[in-house]
Amino acid sequence: GAVVSQHPSWVICKSGTSVKIECRSLDFQATTMFWYRQFPKQSLMLMATSNEGSKATYEQGVEKDKFLINHASLTLSTLTVTSAHPEDSSFYICSARGGGASYEQYFGPGTRLTVT
Amino acid sequence: EDQVTQSPEALRLQEGESSSLNCSYTVSGLRGLFWYRQDPGKGPEFLFTLYSAGEEKEKERLKATLTKKESFLHITAPKPEDSATYLCAVQAGGNNRLAFGKGNQVVVIP
Numbered sequence: 001g002a003v004v005s006q007h008p009s010w011v012i013c014k015s016g017t018s019v020k021i022e023c024r025s026l027d028f029q030a031t032t033m034f035w036y037r038q039f040p041k042q043s044l045m046l047m048a049t050s051n052e053g054s055k056a057t058y059e060q061g062v063e064k065d066k067f068l069i070n071h072a073s074l075t076l077s078t079l080t081v082t083s084a085h086p087e088d089s090s091f092y093i094c095s096a097r098g099g100g101a102s103y104e105q106y107f108g109p110g111t112r113l114t115v116t
Numbered sequence: 117e118d119q120v121t122q123s124p125e126a127l128r129l130q131e132g133e134s135s136s137l138n139c140s141y142t143v144s145g146l147r148g149l150f151w152y153r154q155d156p157g158k159g160p161e162f163l164f165t166l167y168s169a170g171e172e173k174e175k176e177r178l179k180a181t182l183t184k185k186e187s188f189l190h191i192t193a194p195k196p197e198d199s200a201t202y203l204c205a206v207q208a209g210g211n212n213r214l215a216f217g218k219g220n221q222v223v224v225i226p
Contacts, residue, residue, distance in 0.1 A: 006159075032212055042218070043217065044160070044203075046214075049213060093159045093160075095159075103150075104162060105162075107152070109159045110157070
């Protein structure tokens with residue numbers, strides 16, 4: 001149980017284009033989803049938190065107009081990197097948390113984004 | 117601010133050589149401490165949640181323990197497939213977010 005998928009697993013795009021990454025909870029309803037970014041040899045950096053049907057809450061320093069997050073249903077959240085630049089190249093990972101007393105977050109397999 | 121410090125940063129073990137990883141934390145109102153395993157190029161895989169001091173949980177060769185200031189992840193008789201980065205995270209207060217440590221990179225040599 002508690003499986004989270006991400007699509008695509010890797011993507012290469014040209015500078016200036018936009019890329020959408022999907023995150024799905026496959027066997028549970030995710031009231032809250034999180035988006036992280038991870039650089040090589042570093043730990044996860046939280047970018048934003050989203051609750052179903054609400055606007056995402058972005059961490060300090062994360063541009064909300066550049067990283068658009070939509071959490072339209074209890075099983076799907078999307079991250080759109082708009083007008084991507086080479087410095088946006090990174091490993092993006094989502095996680096999902098169900099409701100209730102459990103605080104556990106279950107992570108997706110990640111998406112490797114390369115901007116050329 | 118919640119702080120999580122993991123040590124050692126890197127550890128090389130011979131197969132069968134048991135060891136422990138440390139996660140020290142400073143938080144206000146711990147809601148839960150989490151251990152994850154992360155393989156290169158993959159997302160973290162959930163291992164354990166610990167909620168209160170004295171709690172212990174086991175899974176195969178892994179055992180996690182919790183005190184009021186730190187958590188240990190004990191690896192008993194490790195195998196090469198236990199090679200990974202082990203991440204510790206805490207959730208505190210009314211916060212939804214997890215505060216992560218930098219990880220313990222473990223390499224088990226056959």
